[in-house]
Amino acid sequence: MKFPYKSVAIFFSSFPFAVSTYALSTSDDLETIYGPIEIVGVNPSTQSVAGMNVPAEILATQRVSTSDTARLLQDVPGVSLYGAGGLSNLPAIHGMADDRVLVQVDGMGLMSACPNHMNSPLSYIDPSNVASINVFAGITPVSAGGDSLGGTILVSSAPPEFATSIEKTIMKGQAGTFYRSNGDAYGGNFSAIYANEWFNLTYAGSTAQSTNYKTAQDFKPAAPAAPDRGWLAGNEVGSSAYEAANNSLSLATRIANQLIQFNASVQDVPYELFPNQRMDMTKNNNKQFKLSFAGDYPWGTANARIFEQITHHQMQFGEDKQFQYGAAEGMPMDTDGKTRGASALA
Ligand SMILES: [Cu+2]
Secondary structure (H helix, E strand, O other): OHHHHHHHHHHHHHHHHHHHHHHHHHOOOHHHHHOOOOOOOOOOOOOEOOEEEOOHHHHHHHHOOOOOHHHHHOOOOOEEEEEEEOOEEEEEEOOEEHHHEEEEEOOEOOOOOOOOOOOOHHHHOOHHHOOEEEEEEOOOOHHHOOOOOOEEEEEEOOOOOOOOOOOOOEEEEEEEEEEEOOOOEEEEEEEEEEEOOOEEEEEEEEEEEEOOOEOOOOOOOOEEOOOOOOEEOOOEOOOOOEEEEEEEEEEEEEEOOEEEEEEEEEEEEEEEOOOOOOOEEEEEEEEEEEEEEEEEEOOEEEEEEEEEEEEEEEEEOOOOOOOEEOOEEOOOEEEEEEEEEEEEEO
């Protein structure tokens, strides 16, 4: 009895499919067949194919409250951050993170020298040096890098500035400093520009450091951070201190509608502790060199760049984590990373 019953079921389920296939293939006018069609819902994203630019005024207000470039993205639709070290929140786009999100800093696809991917490439540029951020939450045009399942974050420092006439030269500087009472965080930034109509020399430097930050109330009993470590107050978040220094130098020349630029930068992070990991960064030295070309022609634009990134990365248990496990002393990690990249776009 089972067999005839089964064949009847197949007949009914395939019947509507046959009808709709017929209707679609014989008429382009769906309303003639189905009556008025109302499409409800719009894409809530304000993003265009050009991605979303974080407005300059938002960058300016966020910049004063953080030493972490990733935090500048905290209000971008589709982007979320998961907290890690004080200088390196990790960005996620629509829940996808790490290698699923392409992060480019000044057009360079920087690599994480940390095998655990604990610091995003965003940590290689100080917020005070960020002039624009462009986010593609989702599909990314190939021209913006591709190879990014979750989305793309493009961070850029300011383009070189030139004098408007041959007689003039530009000499200007900018300095800033900050102090945040929580964690006794302080630092500063300084930049200076010398430029004429065809040449630009720019220096930018910044520092930031903080001790462990405190919560509003005690969230644990005051106690030693670990059996072989010092005392932590009840409201002190262990392993949240950091220190960093950035220096960059840029030389640029403009010939007609063509720009050639060389950048060299050094970042030194003596320590960045991670409250969420059983591992701390105890040294990170990063050097970057980049030569880039941009041309504006009647037929369109051309861009090309080559770059090199050299990173020396060390991890170990910091001051607030147990160091001695029987005979084992900590968990040292020592990594050297080198990345060379080139790109051309016309
Ligand atoms: Cu690491």
